[in-house]
Amino acid sequence: MEKALELDREYPETLKDEFNVPTFKSMGLSHDSKPVTYLCGNSLGLMPKSTRYSINAELDAWSNCAVESHFEHPKKAEGKAPWMNVDLPVLPLLAPIVGAQEDEVAVMNSLTTNLNSLLITFYRPTEKRFKILFEKGSFPSDYYAFYNQCKIHGISEPEKVLIQIEPREGETHIRTQDILDTIEVNQDELALVCLSGVQYYTGQYFDIGRITFFAHKFPGIMVGWDLAHAVGNVPLQLHDWGVDFACWCSYKYLNAGPGGIGGLFVHSKHTKPNATAEYLPRLAGWWGNDAAKRFQMLEVFEPIQGALGFRQSNPSVIDTVALRSSLELFAKFNGIGEVRKRSLLLTNYMVELLEASKYYKHPLKMEELPHYFTILTPTGADEDHGAQLSLYFDSDTGEEGIMPKVFQYLHNSGVIGDARRPNVIRLAPAPLYNTFSDVYIAVNTINEAMDKL
Ligand SMILES: Cc1ncc(COP(=O)(O)O)c(C=O)c1O
Structure with a gap:
C-alpha cells in the first residue's frame, strides 16, 4: 500500500471530490460511511455532484415557467x-x-x-x-x-x-x-x-x-x-x-x-x-x-x-x-489527453500488481495452477488498451465457479467491478475519480479472495 500512497502523492490530480462515491453504508454492505472502491466506470460512471444542481435547475425551470x-x-x-x-x-x-x-x-x-x-x-x-x-x-x-x-x-x-x-x-x-x-x-x-x-x-x-x-x-x-x-x-x-x-x-x-x-x-x-x-x-x-x-x-x-x-x-x-x-x-481536467495520461498510469499500475500476484498466469505459460487468473486485455503496448482490464478466472483442477466466488468476495469487501459470466471480471480505474490506492485495494482484495478459495 505504501507505493500506492506514494503514487497518489506523486500524481495527486483527481476530481474525486467532485463525484458522489457510494459508501459501504449506502450500498448496504455495512454501517461504515467510508467510500467503496468503485472500478466500474466502464459500465456506469459515477455521478458528478454538479449533476444534481443542473437537473434541479431544469426542474425549477419546468415548474416555474413551463413551456416558456x-x-x-x-x-x-x-x-x-x-x-x-x-x-x-x-x-x-x-x-x-x-x-x-x-x-x-x-x-x-x-x-x-x-x-x-x-x-x-x-x-x-x-x-x-x-x-x-x-x-x-x-x-x-x-x-x-x-x-x-x-x-x-x-x-x-x-x-x-x-x-x-x-x-x-x-x-x-x-x-x-x-x-x-x-x-x-x-x-x-x-x-x-x-x-x-x-x-x-x-x-x-x-x-x-x-x-x-x-x-x-x-x-x-x-x-x-x-x-x-x-x-x-x-x-x-x-x-x-x-x-x-x-x-x-x-x-x-x-x-x-x-x-x-x-x-x-x-x-x-x-x-x-x-x-x-x-x-x-x-x-x-x-x-x-x-x-x-x-x-x-x-x-x-x-x-x-x-x-x-x-x-x-x-x-x-x-x-x-x-x-x-x-x-x-x-474540460476542468484539461481535456481527454490529460485524462488518458492518468488513465495509463492507473491501469498500468494495476497490470503491474496483477502480474505480481501468485495467482496470475501468463496466457502463454502452461504451468498448472489450482486457481488462477489471466488478463484477457492486451497490455503489452499502451495503444492496445484503455482503462479497463478483463480478468479471466479459472482452475486447472477442474473446479468450476471460481469467478462468481471472487466476484462476491470483492463485492462484500466494497470493491465494485462487473462480472461477465462464466469467467470474467472487468475492472476499470476511471482517471477522473480513481486513485492508485483504489487500484491497490482492488488487487489486494482479489488476492485475498483467491487465498480463501
Ligand atoms: C459496445 C456496446 N454497444 C452497444 C451497447 C448498447 O447500448 P444502449 O443500450 O445504450 O443502446 C452497449 C451497452 O453497454 C455497449 O457496451
Missing part, C-alpha cells in the same frame, strides 16, 4: 440554455473528446438507436457490395442491429453476409493485421466495416486510424465505429482518421447517468453540400430540419448541415444537462 423555458430559460443569467437549444453548448465540450469538428457531432437518442439510424444512411447494400465486417463477440445489440438491417434490405440469410472476425486459436485478442487481411480478401463485397473502438469484453483498443485508412483504400467501403467503451476513455481523432460515422453512449466514462443521452459523429465529407435534393438519405425528423424554419411546419425537409441534421426529436433536457455537467469536468 423552451425559448427563454429563467436562469439564463447563470448560463442555462433555452430548452430548444439545450444540446448546443454540449457540442464544444464533446467534439474534442472524440476529435471532431463541432458540426460533426450531435447529442441524441441512445446508442443502439443511433447505430440503427446511421446504418440506414451508411449501409446501402447493392447486389455486389453487401457484407458487414465486425468482431465476433461484439455487444449483442450491435449484432441484432446488423442482422436486422440486412433483413430490412431483403437479405434472407444475414448470417452469410455478416463477417465476424475473431482472435486466432489460443489468442485472446484480434490482430490488426488479421482485420486488414480480412478487409482485403473481401474488398469487392464489403459494404461496411463496423467494429467497437474498445471491445467491451476483452478491453482491446482497436487501431481505429489504421483500420479506417486501410478500408478506405477500397472505394465503396464505409467505416463506422461503436465507441461505447472508447469515448471519454481514450483520445480519438475521428475527423483526421476519416471515419465515416460513429456512435456512443454517455453513461460509462462520460458519467451522464443511467440510460443517458447518446451521441453520434458524421464526418463533414458526408454533409456538404446540403442542398435539399442532395442530402444523404436518413431517418429524419423536425429537429434535424433547418432551425430557422422548424416552427413554420412546412412540408420541406432541409436538414441542418452537419451532424445536427441527423437529429430527429427534441432531446431530453434532463439527460442533456446531466451530460453537460460531466463534460465540464473533462
Whole structure:
C-alpha cells in the first residue's frame, strides 16, 4: 500500500471530490460511511455532484415557467440554455473528446438507436457490395442491429453476409493485421466495416486510424465505429482518421447517468453540400430540419448541415444537462489527453500488481495452477488498451465457479467491478475519480479472495 500512497502523492490530480462515491453504508454492505472502491466506470460512471444542481435547475425551470423555458430559460443569467437549444453548448465540450469538428457531432437518442439510424444512411447494400465486417463477440445489440438491417434490405440469410472476425486459436485478442487481411480478401463485397473502438469484453483498443485508412483504400467501403467503451476513455481523432460515422453512449466514462443521452459523429465529407435534393438519405425528423424554419411546419425537409441534421426529436433536457455537467469536468481536467495520461498510469499500475500476484498466469505459460487468473486485455503496448482490464478466472483442477466466488468476495469487501459470466471480471480505474490506492485495494482484495478459495 505504501507505493500506492506514494503514487497518489506523486500524481495527486483527481476530481474525486467532485463525484458522489457510494459508501459501504449506502450500498448496504455495512454501517461504515467510508467510500467503496468503485472500478466500474466502464459500465456506469459515477455521478458528478454538479449533476444534481443542473437537473434541479431544469426542474425549477419546468415548474416555474413551463413551456416558456423552451425559448427563454429563467436562469439564463447563470448560463442555462433555452430548452430548444439545450444540446448546443454540449457540442464544444464533446467534439474534442472524440476529435471532431463541432458540426460533426450531435447529442441524441441512445446508442443502439443511433447505430440503427446511421446504418440506414451508411449501409446501402447493392447486389455486389453487401457484407458487414465486425468482431465476433461484439455487444449483442450491435449484432441484432446488423442482422436486422440486412433483413430490412431483403437479405434472407444475414448470417452469410455478416463477417465476424475473431482472435486466432489460443489468442485472446484480434490482430490488426488479421482485420486488414480480412478487409482485403473481401474488398469487392464489403459494404461496411463496423467494429467497437474498445471491445467491451476483452478491453482491446482497436487501431481505429489504421483500420479506417486501410478500408478506405477500397472505394465503396464505409467505416463506422461503436465507441461505447472508447469515448471519454481514450483520445480519438475521428475527423483526421476519416471515419465515416460513429456512435456512443454517455453513461460509462462520460458519467451522464443511467440510460443517458447518446451521441453520434458524421464526418463533414458526408454533409456538404446540403442542398435539399442532395442530402444523404436518413431517418429524419423536425429537429434535424433547418432551425430557422422548424416552427413554420412546412412540408420541406432541409436538414441542418452537419451532424445536427441527423437529429430527429427534441432531446431530453434532463439527460442533456446531466451530460453537460460531466463534460465540464473533462474540460476542468484539461481535456481527454490529460485524462488518458492518468488513465495509463492507473491501469498500468494495476497490470503491474496483477502480474505480481501468485495467482496470475501468463496466457502463454502452461504451468498448472489450482486457481488462477489471466488478463484477457492486451497490455503489452499502451495503444492496445484503455482503462479497463478483463480478468479471466479459472482452475486447472477442474473446479468450476471460481469467478462468481471472487466476484462476491470483492463485492462484500466494497470493491465494485462487473462480472461477465462464466469467467470474467472487468475492472476499470476511471482517471477522473480513481486513485492508485483504489487500484491497490482492488488487487489486494482479489488476492485475498483467491487465498480463501
Ligand atoms: C459496445 C456496446 N454497444 C452497444 C451497447 C448498447 O447500448 P444502449 O443500450 O445504450 O443502446 C452497449 C451497452 O453497454 C455497449 O457496451
